[in-house]
Amino acid sequence: MRCHILTVLATLAATVVADVKFSSPVAGQQIAGGTAFTITWTDDGTTPTIDQFAGYTLNLMAGGNTAVERIPAGAATQPTAADMKRYLNRWKD
Template identity: 45%
Template sequence: MFSKVVISLALAASVLANVFITSPVATTTFTGGQQATITWQDDGLTPNLTTFGAALVGIYTGNANQQTLLQTVSASVDVSTTTSIVFTPDATIGPNSNEYFVRFTSLNLKDATNSQFPAEAFSAKFTMTSMTGTFNSTVQAEINGQSTAPIGATATSSASGTMKTVATTSGSVSVSASGTKTSTSASSTATKTGAAGKVGVTGITCFVGAAASLLGAVLL
């Protein structure tokens, strides 16, 4: 293995959103060793996908302030010209759990509220099955940290909601499971108090990238 619940925070997060991740959502289950697809679209807000540009896409776990990259899905994908990535989840990155989420990290755009951090977008937490790995003590401590820095609940999330659909250039990227691990390890976690700290959580298990769905669906 290597690599808040009030309206005001959700609204603040939605203003900074850009990559709206339509899969995985809270009801999604990825199976270790079997092909899975990550999809996204522009949420119609500023900055747009062209501005977000090339991004590192990975599977993470953790809390709103500390997150660990478990698997690199793509080291660099232009989110403005591609709308999906087909990849194979590495079964060894952790156990069967619903504590996984996808994070997009812009390689060029900085966070609008804290320029020392890159712009980011998050999926809802989702489930991984047929997994053979474990979370080490550092990663488990991050997951336990959700009690004070929550990143999601267990309720169902919908990727559709009433969010505005924006046409994007079609395309896809296929990534194999081999060679997906990076130098970011579970024992060396990515601790953030800026960009990651802005991750909003709603009653329907949404991150920044899904805040528009929250506002259109339930306005918690």
């Protein structure tokens, strides 16, 4: 019985995955603060396709592979020098 439940859960998980392939910016690309940039992507070909969803959320993230932080909407608006120092100190090794 347990095996059947796991099989069903695995099947359901596979059916709800839609993914995008980002073409710009690329992984590891650094963008200077205050610089405008365009985000572009395509559907990765898995089903369901991304056009089958009613809405999307795009989050701006900072960090690396192990320490990632979401940058809240509006956070890119003129921080003070003290704000920037606190933020940058969090990413020191």
